[in-house]
Every structure is written in C-alpha cells, then in structure tokens.
Amino acid sequence: MQDLNTTAINTWCPGCGNFAIHNSIKFVLTSLVGEGMPIENVVLISGIGCHAKIVDYVNTNSFYSLHGRVVPPATGIKISRPDLTVIGHSGDGDAYGEGIEHLIFAAKRNIDITMIIHNNRVYGLTTGQCTPTSPLGFKGRSTPAGNKELPINPLELMLASGATFIARGTSRAMEPMKKIFKEAILHKGFSIVDVLQVCVTYDNLYEYYDKHVYEMTDHDPSDYDKALARMREWDYNKDARIPLGVFYRKEEPTFEQNFINAPVSPDVRQSMVDKFLSEGA
Amino acid sequence: MQNFSVLIGGKAGYGVDKSGTVIANILGRLGFFVYVYRDYPSLIRGGHTYSLIRASSEKVGSHKDGIDLLLALNQDTIDLHKARLTDKAIIVYDSDSVTSDTIPQGKDAIYIPLVKITQEDKAPEIMRNTCLIGAMCKVFGIESSLLDEVIKKEFSRDTELNLKIAHRGYEAACSARKLEAVSKKSLPVFTGNEALSLGLIRAGLKAYIAYPMTPTSPILHFLASVAEKFSLKVIHPESEIAVMLMATGCAYAGDRVAVGTSGGGFCLMTEGLSFAGMAELPVVIVLGQRPGPSTGLPTYSTQTELLFALSAGQGEFTRLVVAPGDVEEAYFWSQVALNISWKFQIPSIILTDKTLGEGSYSFDRSLAKDILEENPISWDHSGTYKRYLDTQTGVSPLAFPPERGAVIKVNSYEHDESGLTVEDSPATIKMQEKRFRKTVHLASAVDAYEPVKVYGNKKAKKTLLCWGSNKSVCIEAAKKLGLRVVQVAVLSPFPATRFKEALDGVEEVISVECNAMGQLARLVSEYGFKVDRSISKYDGRPFSIDELLEHINVIK
Numbered sequence: 001m002q003d004l005n006t007t008a009i010n011t012w013c014p015g016c017g018n019f020a021i022h023n024s025i026k027f028v029l030t031s032l033v034g035e036g037m038p039i040e041n042v043v044l045i046s047g048i049g050c051h052a053k054i055v056d057y058v059n060t061n062s063f064y065s066l067h068g069r070v071v072p073p074a075t076g077i078k079i080s081r082p083d084l085t086v087i088g089h090s091g092d093g094d095a096y097g098e099g100i101e102h103l104i105f106a107a108k109r110n111i112d113i114t115m116i117i118h119n120n121r122v123y124g125l126t127t128g129q130c131t132p133t134s135p136l137g138f139k140g141r142s143t144p145a146g147n148k149e150l151p152i153n154p155l156e157l158m159l160a161s162g163a164t165f166i167a168r169g170t171s172r173a174m175e176p177m178k179k180i181f182k183e184a185i186l187h188k189g190f191s192i193v194d195v196l197q198v199c200v201t202y203d204n205l206y207e208y209y210d211k212h213v214y215e216m217t218d219h220d221p222s223d224y225d226k227a228l229a230r231m232r233e234w235d236y237n238k239d240a241r242i243p244l245g246v247f248y249r250k251e252e253p254t255f256e257q258n259f260i261n262a263p264v265s266p267d268v269r270q271s272m273v274d275k276f277l278s279e280g281a
Numbered sequence: 282m283q284n285f286s287v288l289i290g291g292k293a294g295y296g297v298d299k300s301g302t303v304i305a306n307i308l309g310r311l312g313f314f315v316y317v318y319r320d321y322p323s324l325i326r327g328g329h330t331y332s333l334i335r336a337s338s339e340k341v342g343s344h345k346d347g348i349d350l351l352l353a354l355n356q357d358t359i360d361l362h363k364a365r366l367t368d369k370a371i372i373v374y375d376s377d378s379v380t381s382d383t384i385p386q387g388k389d390a391i392y393i394p395l396v397k398i399t400q401e402d403k404a405p406e407i408m409r410n411t412c413l414i415g416a417m418c419k420v421f422g423i424e425s426s427l428l429d430e431v432i433k434k435e436f437s438r439d440t441e442l443n444l445k446i447a448h449r450g451y452e453a454a455c456s457a458r459k460l461e462a463v464s465k466k467s468l469p470v471f472t473g474n475e476a477l478s479l480g481l482i483r484a485g486l487k488a489y490i491a492y493p494m495t496p497t498s499p500i501l502h503f504l505a506s507v508a509e510k511f512s513l514k515v516i517h518p519e520s521e522i523a524v525m526l527m528a529t530g531c532a533y534a535g536d537r538v539a540v541g542t543s544g545g546g547f548c549l550m551t552e553g554l555s556f557a558g559m560a561e562l563p564v565v566i567v568l569g570q571r572p573g574p575s576t577g578l579p580t581y582s583t584q585t586e587l588l589f590a591l592s593a594g595q596g597e598f599t600r601l602v603v604a605p606g607d608v609e610e611a612y613f614w615s616q617v618a619l620n621i622s623w624k625f626q627i628p629s630i631i632l633t634d635k636t637l638g639e640g641s642y643s644f645d646r647s648l649a650k651d652i653l654e655e656n657p658i659s660w661d662h663s664g665t666y667k668r669y670l671d672t673q674t675g676v677s678p679l680a681f682p683p684e685r686g687a688v689i690k691v692n693s694y695e696h697d698e699s700g701l702t703v704e705d706s707p708a709t710i711k712m713q714e715k716r717f718r719k720t721v722h723l724a725s726a727v728d729a730y731e732p733v734k735v736y737g738n739k740k741a742k743k744t745l746l747c748w749g750s751n752k753s754v755c756i757e758a759a760k761k762l763g764l765r766v767v768q769v770a771v772l773s774p775f776p777a778t779r780f781k782e783a784l785d786g787v788e789e790v791i792s793v794e795c796n797a798m799g800q801l802a803r804l805v806s807e808y809g810f811k812v813d814r815s816i817s818k819y820d821g822r823p824f825s826i827d828e829l830l831e832h833i834n835v836i837k
Contacts, residue, residue, distance in 0.1 A: 002688070040685050040687065041683045043533075055690070061689045062690045065526065065556070073529050076490075076528060102523055259516075264511055270483060273482055277612075279469060281479075
C-alpha cells in the first residue's frame, strides 16, 4: 500500500486536536485497505480552516474545496462515481456556519458520504472568533463582551434532517474515535461524526472535556426517541455530561442510487440527438 | 417575401405559451420560417400574457410591431393590442369573453363562442386555446388534416378531446385569407433552451445541475425529461452555491457537466466559478440574462451580464465566454463550450437571454454545425501522477478517481504540480503562468470556430455591431438598409484579429445592445476599436424590426 504521508510540512499548533483526527483517519484507511478496499477509491474533501489542511497531509485523492463547501463537491463526486468512498472533513464554522444548508440537504438526501466535523468551537485560522457551537458568553475577537447567541446542537439538527448515522467522538479518545470513523465510513448512507476537537491556542477545553465526557454503553442507536434524548443531554452550552459514541443508525435508500443508468454510447446518443433535431423537441 | 404576425393573448393559465408553440408548428409545416416572442409577467394565474408568432418566407428571428391576425381569449387582448393591428388585420375572438362593441371598426372580425363550445363538450376551460387555433386554421384556409397532425404531436394528454375542440373551432370559423404553403420543406421549431440542451448532449453531457430560475429553467425541465434516454444525471439541489460546487465534484470525477442560471443565481455561483478557474475543473455555465439589478423584471430579457460574465469571480483566470445568436448557434456553441472546457480544463460561460432561451425559432439543420468531440489529454501512467503538471500548453494530463497508482489532488489554494498547497513566490509565479498559458492556446482553438461573423452587405461602410439574440433583428434591418452586420460570438478570449478583419473598410460602427451602458461597445474599445453610435434598449423587451429601423434612421 502507498505511504499515506505527504511531503507537505505540517503547520498545526503543537497539541492541536487535529493530529488525533489525522492519525485516526490514516489508521482507518489503512485498516480498510487491509480488508480489500482499494486506496484509489478514497477521496477526501475538506473546506477551509485549520481542519482543511488534513488533505495536504494524507496521500490520497483529495479535493481541497472552499469554506463551507465540503458537502456539494462530495455529493457531486459520489453521484458521478458511486463506487468511490467519499469522506468529507469540515470544521464547525465550515459545516455548521457557512455551509449549514448543504449539510442539512445531504442528510435529507441520505447521500452515501461521511462527514467528519473537526468541532473545536472556535475559529482557529482566522484567529479566535466564536462559531455556531461556541457557548453563550464566549469571548472571542468578534465578541469581546461575550457571545450573545446560544449554540446550535448539530446532532439534533442532523437527526431532524434525516441523517442515518450520527455519532460523536473526541480527539482525546483516539481508540473509540477510530472505531466510530470506520463504522461511519462503512455505513451505507449519510453519516456524520461530530468530533470534539481541541484548539490549544484559542479555546483549550482539554480539561473540561476530560471531566464531562462518557462513552455510551447501554444505548440503542436504532431508537429515534432515545437517540434524541441522548443528544439533548448536552446542549453545547450548559455544563452537563457529554455522551460519546453512535447515537443513531438506520438503513435507508441512498440518493446516488437514483442516478445509475445504463450508459448510452456516443453513436446512439448522436443518432437520438439527430432524431430530435429533425422532428422537434 | 411573405411575412405576417399572429398574436394570441389571454391570462396566465390560459395556455397562451403552448398556443404559441402549436401555431408556430402549424405555420412551420406550411414551409414558413417562424419566430415566437413570448411576453408574460412573473405570476402563475392572471395578468396579461401573449405569444407573438411571426411567419416569413425567409429566415426570421425578430418580431414586427404590426399584428395581422389577433386571437383574443379575453378582453385585455383586444384592448391592449388593437392599436397594433395592420390595415387588413383579422380578429378572431371569444364572443363569450369579449364585448363585441369593443372590436375596432373596419376590421374583419370573426367571433367564436369558446366558453360555450368547451362547456358543451365538457372540456376544461383551458381548451379554449385549441378551439381558437382550430378557428385560425379555417381563417387561413389551412387543411384540417395539418391541424390534426400538429395537435396529435403537441398534446400527448387528452389528445382526442383537443382534436374534437380544435375541429369545433375550425367549423365555427370562416375562411378569410388563403395561406399558401411557401415551401415543401418543413422545419422543426425549437426554443434556444432546447437547441442548447441538445448541443450539450451531443457534446457528451453526463450531468446537469441547476436551481430553477427564469429564463433557464426550461433547460432543467427538458434535460430532466430526457435524462433516462441519454443516461444523464439531472439534479436540482438547495442553491446555486451548491449547484456550482456539486458540478466541480462531477467534473473531478470525470463527468462532463453543465449548470444553468440567470444573473441572481450566477452571483451565488461566482465563488465556485473562481474555484473552477483555480482548480482547473471544467464546468459549463449557461447564463440566461434577464433584467436587473436584483430581481428586476424576472420574465423579461436583457443583455446586461456581458461585463459581469467576463470578470465574475475573484482572481484572474482563463475562461471561455460565448454568446449564440439564434437556435442553430445555440446548438453549435454549446457543443463548443463543453468541448473547449474539457480540452483546456477551464470554466465556460454560454450567455443567452430570455429572448433566445424562451423564444421559438425554425431550426435549419444545414446551418447548425456539429463539432468533433475531442478527448482530453489523459495521464499516460508513467512516473508519479501530477494533477497540475506544468506543460508547454499549460494543460495537464487528466486522471479520474479511481485510478490505480495515481493520487489526484485538486486544490482551491495556490498549489504545486501535485496539488499540495504552496504560498511561496516562485511556486506562485510558476503556477499562475501555467494557467495563463492556456489563454493563448484557447484563443487559437476558438479561432477555428468563426468567433466573429459578418452578414448583410459585406462591403458596406456602415455596420451594425451586435452580440447574442440581437443577431436576427440586426440582419433583417441591415438587409433593408444595405448595411453590414458584425456579430461577436466569442467574447472571451476576445478575437481581436478577426474583429479587425470584420470591420475592414467600415467607416461607421453602430452598436445595437439591450442594455444601457453599451457593454460590447465598451469591450471593443478596450481593444482600440471605436463605436460611433450606440443604440440601447433597456425595457426588458427585444427590439422589433420596426423599432430598430427607426432608431437607425433617427440617429444620424
């Protein structure tokens, strides 16, 4: 198998939570390749932000997109080539802010892609502003007197939008995260993993998460109501226990399946066009 | 030259638009060249809407002010258009909806009780239009078998009832003018949107993505209706932002893809357009112009997006911008745009407008050229694959995932040949120059497709200068006045040499544009060409031939 490292110089801050996500995804890809998935079938897509550099650091097919625009190209790629394994990496500002409409529609369509959200709840690359998941009162550079908005709960939003695989991990717990990534990638349908990743420079929540997170061991992810209740245990704002693991999982028909038609040869295509042109549309 | 106009009018929801197509097809079968101008407001029910069908023994693509046959489904149609009736005009009207004392004196008027007829046959009210078309055929002395033929083709639903109602209209009317067939050759009728769609398919379209917006929604509808037949992926996503970025994903995966919109949607696409320029992903954008700023006149026409199309998107990058002038050119240039996009891995913009997109024209196959589909340069599987390999033409060999042994990386950041992000000066210069190098090769490729065309009196010292849908009206005016016409079909890269040749011997250039600023006039001035007079129209309506002649004659 090809080396998954590239020659790009890593510019994440020391201690950045992105390293754990980076190592986990490389580990999972290696494991999937070991089980027979060709590495050339993988496409990683990223937006813009610290998270997005990951595509420069993994030696696979990749699509370094625009801020907020991970889902649309991922959808286009999957529709054009349903045999590809399409994995989107996106930040919280990227996926839950600028590009939230796309995320909702991807869930609604149940397109078979995986979204891994590097959710550090702060804008890193633009140097420390609040994001859609920053808590009320968060003092960022655009909100020096404290954020006046409540955060959204992205898991609840995804459940309401029709996502068929919803999970949460943290960059502090790599082993469970690897397991979740692999399950999300193998899930047939739209899967999203919200990773509580820590930005050591602008919002160091390592200790906070260490005190609050727990792994769900007794949860039935096929139960919509229970999934919703678990998602509501923590609202990304008030102090509460933070459940980790797979909240919801369901099998549903996937969007890209609708576009698989028998190909039309150029000759047949041209004669059909000629027929139209002689008879009218 | 035989040359006349039929106007059918009513409210939105009366089937006026469909009537325009049916009448055009009937007249087309008599060998006439036809052109249909559709005027409708931005609403679903009510208002005043009309279709103006012009028929001529010569190729036609513009309307005239005078109406020779007025078909009135309601009172408004009489009131609003009676001033346009020619001396020998005939009026056929629904006597159940129009007050007979409002019919202008001295005109041949034929009344048909359309409401009564449809009610007697338990037909829906909308079938008044078929009844009126039946009456029209009788008025013109057209064989009822021809009427049947067209009704059968145009109405796949309720065909029998439509035939019955059309016949009742035919029987209720009387013959007033005998319309002789002008030619045995019967041309099919297409809208610009349909011809453009067929051109895209011909050139290998695999996916079409669009958010509905007048005047390009009919492309989405047409391609969706033939998607299975041509194995097309036709998608209507959440927004134009999604449309454009999804298209770049399809292109990355190897599918020839196009998107369609109007000015407002194109605003949202510009970040994706710039991305396509940087990432070198081929996407064709159909930009159907309608009047702005902002929502403007959503269902009317304009030529205000030329400068926008030329400069849209941050940064500097190579693009093809073409503006077809009629249906044959819509078919031709859409093939060129898709082919060129892939050959050079660049975005292409096809500029149309509501006049061309939603207008119907006789389609002359002999004027609509096919182009050869060229395969893009592919990776030869030697060495390490580099998505942005620097080459003499600036065009890098393509590979699509999954490709064993190749790592295919595209990037919105400045990047090195392998697609990894770079920010240093030498790498930036190298890659900028690589991308710009394509412009030169693009310009010479485009040169083979006649980017500038000359019509009319090719030796005249006075020329009309036009682009897009004004082509037909300019040719007609030039013919009457002995002028030359220069049409610029490729706007970027600007074909300056060909343009200079086209103007050889010209002493006076009169530009004709449906915008206020004279956008083509400004563009050519950048290349050192002077426009002596500008004729501008910015009310959302195309020039009628009479209106253009008047403008040319007045400004001296």
